[in-house]
Amino acid sequence: MRQIVLIFSIILLGSYQQMTAQGLSVKKLPFCKPDQSEIAPTVNDTLLYFSSNKNVNWLSKAVDQDNQNFYNLFTVHQRQDSTWTEEKQYQPSYFSEYHTASISFLPDSNEVYFTEVHLKNRKSLKRNSENLLGVYVAEERDNAYSRAKGLPFNSRRSYNTAHPSISPDGRYLFFASDMESGYGQADLYVSERKEGEWGPAENLGSVINTGGNEYFPFYHESGKLYFSSDSLGGEGGLDLFYTYKKDGKWVKPIAMDNGINTPANEFSCYVDESEQFGYFASDKEGDDNLYEYAYTFPIFGPGTKQKENTYTYRFYDRMNGKGEGPLKYVWYFGDGAKAEGDTVIHKYKKPGSYHVQSVLVDTIENVELFVLNDFYQDVKKKIQVYINVPDTVKVGELQTLDALQSNLGDFEPNGYYWELPDGSKQKGETIQYIFRTKGKHIVKCGTISMSDRHNKMCTYKEINVIE
Numbered sequence: 001m002r003q004i005v006l007i008f009s010i011i012l013l014g015s016y017q018q019m020t021a022q023g024l025s026v027k028k029l030p031f032c033k034p035d036q037s038e039i040a041p042t043v044n045d046t047l048l049y050f051s052s053n054k055n056v057n058w059l060s061k062a063v064d065q066d067n068q069n070f071y072n073l074f075t076v077h078q079r080q081d082s083t084w085t086e087e088k089q090y091q092p093s094y095f096s097e098y099h100t101a102s103i104s105f106l107p108d109s110n111e112v113y114f115t116e117v118h119l120k121n122r123k124s125l126k127r128n129s130e131n132l133l134g135v136y137v138a139e140e141r142d143n144a145y146s147r148a149k150g151l152p153f154n155s156r157r158s159y160n161t162a163h164p165s166i167s168p169d170g171r172y173l174f175f176a177s178d179m180e181s182g183y184g185q186a187d188l189y190v191s192e193r194k195e196g197e198w199g200p201a202e203n204l205g206s207v208i209n210t211g212g213n214e215y216f217p218f219y220h221e222s223g224k225l226y227f228s229s230d231s232l233g234g235e236g237g238l239d240l241f242y243t244y245k246k247d248g249k250w251v252k253p254i255a256m257d258n259g260i261n262t263p264a265n266e267f268s269c270y271v272d273e274s275e276q277f278g279y280f281a282s283d284k285e286g287d288d289n290l291y292e293y294a295y296t297f298p299i300f301g302p303g304t305k306q307k308e309n310t311y312t313y314r315f316y317d318r319m320n321g322k323g324e325g326p327l328k329y330v331w332y333f334g335d336g337a338k339a340e341g342d343t344v345i346h347k348y349k350k351p352g353s354y355h356v357q358s359v360l361v362d363t364i365e366n367v368e369l370f371v372l373n374d375f376y377q378d379v380k381k382k383i384q385v386y387i388n389v390p391d392t393v394k395v396g397e398l399q400t401l402d403a404l405q406s407n408l409g410d411f412e413p414n415g416y417y418w419e420l421p422d423g424s425k426q427k428g429e430t431i432q433y434i435f436r437t438k439g440k441h442i443v444k445c446g447t448i449s450m451s452d453r454h455n456k457m458c459t460y461k462e463i464n465v466i467e
Contacts, residue, residue: 023295023296023297023425024259024260025293025294026259026260026291026292026293027291027292028285028289028290028291029084029279029290029291029292030084031076031084031086031087032289033054034286034287036053036054036055036069036287037053037287037288037289038051038074038281038290039051039101039267039268039290040101040102040103040163040216040268040281041270041279041281041290042103042104042105042218042270043272043279044105046078047075047076048076048077048078048279049073049075049090050073050074050075050076050290051071051073051074051100051101051102052071052074052087053072054069054072055069056072056089056092056097070097070098071099071100071101072089072090072092072095072097072100072101073089073090073100073101073114074088074089074090075090076088090103091145094138094144094145095116096116096117096120098117098120098131099115099116099117100114100115100116101114101115101116101162102114102115102162102216102268103115104164104166104173106170107166107168107169107170108170110139110141111137111138111139111140112138112139112140112145113136113137113151113164113166114135114136114148114164115133115135115136116133116148117131117133117134118131118132118133118156130157132156132158132160133162134150134151134154134156134160134161134162135151135154135161135162135164135173135175136148136150136151137149137151151173151198152198152199153175153177153189153191153198153200155179158180159177159178159179160177160178160186161175161176161177161179161189161201162175162176162177163175163215163216163268165218165219166219167219170193171192171193172190172191172192172193172219173190173191173193173198174189174190174204174217174225175188175189175190175201175217176189176214176216176217177189181203183203183206183209183210183211184209184210184211184212184213184214184231185212185213186213186214186215187214188203188208188209188214189201189203189204190202190204205250207243207250207252207253208225208227208250208253210229210231210232211231212229212230213228213229213230214227214228214229214231215227215228215267215268216228216268216269218268218270218271220242220271221273222273222275222301223244223245224242224243224244224271224301225242225243225250226240226241226242226269227242228240228241228266228269229253230265232255234255235255235262235263235266236262236263236264237263237266238265238266239261239266240255240256240260240261240269240280241253241254241255241256244301256269259293260280260293262282262284263284264282264283264284265282265283265284266280266281266282266284267280267281267282268280268281269281273454275299275301276294276295276298276299277292277293277294277295278292278293279291279292297419297427298417298446298448300456300458301458302460303458303459303460304384304458305459305460305461306384306386306387306460307382309381310347311347311349311350311351311379312345312346312347312348313345313346313347313348313379314344314345315331315343315344315345315346315356315358315373316343317329317342317343317358317372326362326363326364327360327362327363328340328341328360328361328363329341329342329358329359330359330361330368331344331356331357332355332356332357332358333348333354333356333377334354334355334356334357334376335352335354348379351379352379353379354376354379355376356373356375356376356377357371357373358372358373359371359372380407381405381407382407383409384406384408384459385403385406385408385416385447385457385458385459386403386405386406386407386459387445387459387460387461388401388402388403388404388405389402389443389461389463390463391463391464392463392464392465393464393465394465394467395435395436395437395438395465395466395467396434396435396436397435398432398433399432399433399434399435400430400431400432401430401431401433401443401445402429402430402431403416403430403445403447404429406447408447408457411447411455411457412450412451413447413448413449413450413457414447414448414449414450414453415427415429415447415448416428416445416446416447417445417447417448418431418433418443418444419443419444419445419446420433421435421437421441421442421443421463422436435463435465438465438466439465440462440463441462441463441465442463443460444458444459444460445458445459446458
């Protein structure tokens with residue numbers, strides 16, 4: 001039987017010490033046992049689903065050609081006191097005993113998608129040396145599932161498809177495949193659902209896919225696509241990355257933090273909607289185990305480039321006044337300055353509410369005829385987290401950075417969180433930091449809404465560091 005390299009053949013690189021980045025904790029889940037593998041975590045209705053090759057039938061054990069147990073689906077629940085219930089095999093009477101894994105649920109429906117081998121009985125297995133993987137769908141009916149149907153992009157003879165992940169709106173299905181049309185050994189693809197039918201597989205392109213392997217896509221409701229790759233750099237082996245679309249195109253993948261990625265293999269992840277914690281698989285202790293990670297600092301993503309407050313405004317006549325011949329416009333900006341013309345540009349020195357008027361003046365008699373425009377101009381800072389630090393600083397000098405000039409509108413902040421060029425993080429409206437190397441460096445500062453932890457604001461600023 002063709003071994004399922006696409007999903008399960010993870011090369012073990014030995015045992016590695018656990019790494020903890022600042023503001024990040026990582027711990028192995030307690031139900032992971034030695035000499036068995038747990039992979040492909042996902043959460044649905046408070047249950048953690050995962051795949052494991054732990055033995056489920058001691059009397060009639062099914063093994064692959066390498067005498068290894070096949071993978072099955074399991075569920076487990078975390079209690080309020082953070083302990084875990086005993087893991088249970090999921091729907092053992094329904095799913096195949098010959099590799100079933102990587103489950104995904106279509107939101108607001110009774111459809112479930114999963115990875116399974118095409119041949120599902122011992123006689124078929126004996127007659128065939130290959131048994132490829134496919135993505136299947138079934139519907140839950142009266143606490144049972146309907147007969148599973150293979151999706152149209154599957155192939156029983158030529159290639160594997162696996163690791164389905166459904167977008168929150170149910171429109172897109174992401175998956176991995178080793179079909180020959182890809183860039184490498186295994187690539188990531190997407191299928192779009194139209195009028196209830198899944199369309200053809202579309203390769204996600206060379207920004208994401210490499211000449212190596214890309215596995216286990218997970219599409220997050222934020223628009224980020226998480227996945228595993230062994231050819232995008234990182235810490236070594238398979239690492240976890242994410243990307244997102246900007247102007248309709250996927251951006252260059254970004255590696256998840258050190259402490260999650262290690263020199264071992266990290267693959268298959270689930271990220272909570274808050275992006276503050278999640279689960280992933282790693283073989284850093286020899287076997288494939290599931291780990292939980294949690295950030296003590298919020299995750300803000302790329303942020304928005306800081307805009308400077310110029311307080312510059314363009315004024316023009318709203319009342320179609322006349323300004324030809326001996327007549328002219330005169331604008332009074334409320335700060336002691338004035339200008340002439342039907343359209344003028346004025347720069348205020350600071351925020352405030354200014355009484356603006358424009359009048360029509362008879363230049364022959366040098367008298368004001370009447371007021372054309374009369375209103376108050378509210379001059380405000382741009383709504384953003386504002387990073388106050390010089391554009392250019394010197395290496396080794398202590399700098400004070402603050403967010404005191406931020407204008408958040410109605411947004412009530414729950415503290416300010418800084419991400420600094422050396423990977424360190426600090427919390428506070430005012431912090432101190434030393435830039436250690438010259439060049440252009442990015443500083444980020446973000447905040448979370450006091451009333452809604454999912455509501456965030458984040459700004460970044462590029463700093464020129466010189467010697």
